[in-house]
Amino acid sequence: MAITIRALVQIDNLQPKFAAFNGATVQGSVPMSGDTILIGEFAPGNGVFTLIDRALKASSVETTTQMVEREFGFFILRSPSNAEVSAARDAILAELGQTMSDRIKPHVASTQIITSVEPFQAQLLNKWRKGALLVPGQTLGILECAPAAYIAHATNEAEKSANIDIVEVRAVGRYGRMFISGGEDDVKTAIQAASAAIEAVDGTEQK
Numbered sequence: 001m002a003i004t005i006r007a008l009v010q011i012d013n014l015q016p017k018f019a020a021f022n023g024a025t026v027q028g029s030v031p032m033s034g035d036t037i038l039i040g041e042f043a044p045g046n047g048v049f050t051l052i053d054r055a056l057k058a059s060s061v062e063t064t065t066q067m068v069e070r071e072f073g074f075f076i077l078r079s080p081s082n083a084e085v086s087a088a089r090d091a092i093l094a095e096l097g098q099t100m101s102d103r104i105k106p107h108v109a110s111t112q113i114i115t116s117v118e119p120f121q122a123q124l125l126n127k128w129r130k131g132a133l134l135v136p137g138q139t140l141g142i143l144e145c146a147p148a149a150y151i152a153h154a155t156n157e158a159e160k161s162a163n164i165d166i167v168e169v170r171a172v173g174r175y176g177r178m179f180i181s182g183g184e185d186d187v188k189t190a191i192q193a194a195s196a197a198i199e200a201v202d203g204t205e206q207k
Contacts, residue, residue: 005103007041007149015159021131029062031078036085038077041149048073058091059084105203106150112142132165141180141187151176154194161193162186
């Protein structure tokens, strides 16, 4: 059965807060600030195991996450060397007989900006967040995209653009979701940067 590249994105210069978030949530090798990471999402999900095997044999990258959820397979590979991550990416594409243009082009499904977050909503979000605490009175920014794995690229670009905190990032499933907080102007700037990053990724339009 042919494997579909739902998402494949190489992120260089991993930002400090997003690196720390990943370090707190990943299964394997912890990515550090400044690292390059490769994130992939594939269907059917079990194809992810062979693809990671090819990547590890072709480069010195380390496995940060590999998983198969209900529909898709997902991985994160890391290295301090951008060249090694590029070698891993090229090995995966060679195994598939595809190019980066064969990946699905992502789109922003929705954005929300909530100013002066109420205490009760903040506490509800804090129950399941894995990143920074959402403080009542802050501005909350939410971005949803598909395919889900591209939300990692959006989050890294959001942090580059403004002084925000990362509350939660969910990069698996049908949709990816990013929750960030901070001052109103910073959150608006970050949401704009994240949206632009998603829309700038090339690929094949999903039918």
